[in-house]
Amino acid sequence: MFTVNMAGLQKILVVLCLVTRAISQDMPYEELLAQIQACPRECNCPQNFPRAVYCDNKGLKSIPKIPPYTWYLYLQNNLIETMPLDALQNATQLRWINLNRNKITSDKVGEGVLGGMKHLAHLYMDDNLLSTVPSPLPVSLEHLRLSRNRISKIPAGVFVGLDKLNLLDLQGNKLMDDGVTEVSLKGLTSLVQINLAKNQLSSMPLGLPPTTTQLFLDGNNIEKIPADYFKGLPKMAFLRLNHNKLGSAGIPKDIFNISSMLDLQLSHNQLTEVPVIPSGLEHLYLDHNKIANVNGSSVCPVSVDSLDDSTNDGVPRLRYLRLDGNEISPPIPRDVVLCFRLLRSIVI
Numbered sequence: 646m647f648t649v650n651m652a653g654l655q656k657i658l659v660v661l662c663l664v665t666r667a668i669s670q671d672m673p674y675e676e677l678l679a680q681i682q683a684c685p686r687e688c689n690c691p692q693n694f695p696r697a698v699y700c701d702n703k704g705l706k707s708i709p710k711i712p713p714y715t716w717y718l719y720l721q722n723n724l725i726e727t728m729p730l731d732a733l734q735n736a737t738q739l740r741w742i743n744l745n746r747n748k749i750t751s752d753k754v755g756e757g758v759l760g761g762m763k764h765l766a767h768l769y770m771d772d773n774l775l776s777t778v779p780s781p782l783p784v785s786l787e788h789l790r791l792s793r794n795r796i797s798k799i800p801a802g803v804f805v806g807l808d809k810l811n812l813l814d815l816q817g818n819k820l821m822d823d824g825v826t827e828v829s830l831k832g833l834t835s836l837v838q839i840n841l842a843k844n845q846l847s848s849m850p851l852g853l854p855p856t857t858t859q860l861f862l863d864g865n866n867i868e869k870i871p872a873d874y875f876k877g878l879p880k881m882a883f884l885r886l887n888h889n890k891l892g893s894a895g896i897p898k899d900i901f902n903i904s905s906m907l908d909l910q911l912s913h914n915q916l917t918e919v920p921v922i923p924s925g926l927e928h929l930y931l932d933h934n935k936i937a938n939v940n941g942s943s944v945c946p947v948s949v950d951s952l953d954d955s956t957n958d959g960v961p962r963l964r965y966l967r968l969d970g971n972e973i974s975p976p977i978p979r980d981v982v983l984c985f986r987l988l989r990s991i992v993i
């Protein structure tokens with residue numbers, strides 16, 4: 646008995662044509678075959694990039710059965726409500742999952758569905774309906790994006806063991822002060838960037854790891870910064886506190902005088918004075934505050950008289966300065982110009 650199944654034959658021919666192209670991706674032939682045969686009808690599995698499966702923008706209500714050798718999975722812009730254990734059961738090789746803009750709620754994330762992905766490095770779940778950080782998370786995770794959900798708490802210990810995670814994006818959630826405590830971020834020994842913008846924080850978040858370089862807190866209700874806040878954060882370089890409620894009384898005099906600081910953003914607050922800045926600062930945003938005057942000699946991080954005209958050694962590094970939307974009347978004080986010689990742009 647011998648019957649030729651045309652559809653099957655065609656599939657084999659297609660696969661044969663692909664083999665040479667796939668070799669560059671280091672995918673064994675059997676795996677390639679299994680991968681292509683398991684491509685879900687709803688998805689697009691590009692032949693020259695067999696580790697990627699594209700199921701985005703398809704109106705999907707659930708996650709299709711994902712082929713076993715998938716590394717990159719695109720499921721964004723669908724109507725997915727649940728992450729059951731079985732849909733991703735065989736996809737143990739996943740490196741990257743994009744689930745942005747779906748309708749996943751925390752109670753519909755299967756227990757252990759993520760924890761079992763031993764290689765997962767990037768998990769994107771922006772614009773869903775999560776009320777808490779999913780757990781357990783895989784310890785291989787490097788980037789976790791959970792913007793614009795409804796997260797009001799970070800369960801204690803949820804990040805323990807995640808020593809590769811360097812980016813955590815929680816902007817646009819419902820975190821209040823009790824949602825980010827000393828223990829919340831415990832275990833994130835490689836954290837570089839944390840985004841907590843557009844939450845409901847009224848104080849500076851506690852328990853940031855000493856590796857933190859970028860802290861984004863725009864659009865909260867922060868009124869003051871404790872004097873020793875940056876003591877344990879020797880790498881802090883990019884600090885954004887735009888659109889908060891900081892007045893000069895809430896800012897200890899030299900709180901931002903941190904030698905690692907490069908970019909400081911304090912727009913749309915209630916500051917009445919220019920804070921002390923470090924000599925290495927490159928960008929300073931102070932627009933839309935209540936600053937009435939700029940005293941050049943006190944703003945300059947070094948003594949203007951000590952600067953040598955012939956070299957830029959020891960010259961403050963400031964290149965961009967915004968002071969518009971304050972109560973300052975021109976001209977720019979002469980001392981400011983003499984001090985910040987590397988300024989390329991000043992908005993006043």
Ligand SMILES: *[C@@H]1O[C@H](CO)[C@@H](O)[C@H](O)[C@H]1NC(C)=O
Nearest residue numbers: 710711712731732733734735
């Ligand atoms: C997982 O693989 C098994 C064995 O190949 C298969 O029977 C099952 O349908 C697969 N499940 C999913 C969700 O892909």
Ligand SMILES: *[C@@H]1O[C@H](CO)[C@@H](O)[C@H](O)[C@H]1NC(C)=O
Nearest residue numbers: 899902903904921922923946
């Ligand atoms: C800022 O810090 C530098 C270096 O730590 C220090 O020399 C300087 O006096 C400080 N400036 C002020 C105004 O505290």
Ligand SMILES: *[C@@H]1O[C@H](CO)[C@@H](O)[C@H](O)[C@H]1NC(C)=O
Nearest residue numbers: 938939940941942943944980
């Ligand atoms: C500017 O600051 C310096 C040093 O703090 C001070 O001596 C001086 O009086 C101030 N100038 C004005 C016009 O307030």
